[in-house]
Amino acid sequence: MTTAKICGLSTPDTLDAAIAGGASHVGFVFFAPSPRNLSFDAAAGLAARVPDRVARVGVFVDPADDLLERAIAAGRLDVLQLHKTAPERIAAIRARHCLPVWAAVAVKARADLDAARPLAGLVDRILYDAKTPEGASLPGGMGLRFDWGLLDGFRHPAPWALSGGLDAGNVVEAIRRTGAPIVDVSSGVESAPGVKDATKIAAFLKAVSSA
Numbered sequence: 001m002t003t004a005k006i007c008g009l010s011t012p013d014t015l016d017a018a019i020a021g022g023a024s025h026v027g028f029v030f031f032a033p034s035p036r037n038l039s040f041d042a043a044a045g046l047a048a049r050v051p052d053r054v055a056r057v058g059v060f061v062d063p064a065d066d067l068l069e070r071a072i073a074a075g076r077l078d079v080l081q082l083h084k085t086a087p088e089r090i091a092a093i094r095a096r097h098c099l100p101v102w103a104a105v106a107v108k109a110r111a112d113l114d115a116a117r118p119l120a121g122l123v124d125r126i127l128y129d130a131k132t133p134e135g136a137s138l139p140g141g142m143g144l145r146f147d148w149g150l151l152d153g154f155r156h157p158a159p160w161a162l163s164g165g166l167d168a169g170n171v172v173e174a175i176r177r178t179g180a181p182i183v184d185v186s187s188g189v190e191s192a193p194g195v196k197d198a199t200k201i202a203a204f205l206k207a208v209s210s211a
């Protein structure tokens, strides 16, 4: 059965919609340029609403240890999701903070999957996400999709999840096409960048559970 991570949550009502709809993971973004960026206080308030059966994932871009420490404490994080972070740094973060680590691999072409290979044994999960354009302010969360066929026949070096441009209308096909064990969404359950929509969250999770 495929489960779902709803990423970039920032309000109690939309967090509650993700939990009520059966999300396995909820994502809290700690990256100042993002419209989904959370203060530590906001993260603490949201984290307190999350039951034990749902994992709290902190989303970071090549973070420093002090940011990680404060976010882990405030957001009661269960998982660290790292974007644009070198393998050596991923290993150091995993060793220092003693939490499961997901590493994003940005995909546009088949050769981009080469970045997944050195992650074997270093990460707990690889998140295949769409590569955002050169110079974009965000490495994720832009509603972009990559060609799922690029994953055909690829020997995944670690457990994995599928992300990038998913929504209630395409997620069933994405799961059917790739066999993804976890799907991750942000823009596809928003009414505007950074504004989550409880109705869209419910529709997405219903689609995932029907797949």
Ligand SMILES: O=C(O)c1ccccc1NCC(=O)[C@H](O)[C@H](O)COP(=O)(O)O
Pocket (backbone or CB within 6 Å): 007, 008, 027, 029, 031, 034, 035, 036, 059, 060, 061, 083, 129, 138, 139, 140, 141, 142, 143, 144, 145, 163, 164, 165, 166, 184, 185, 186, 187, 188
């Ligand atoms: O969502 C953000 O603002 C963000 C900022 C910095 C690093 C990563 C970010 N998002 C990562 C995610 O896990 C998103 O859910 C993933 O990229 C998919 O986003 P979307 O294509 O918008 O569904």
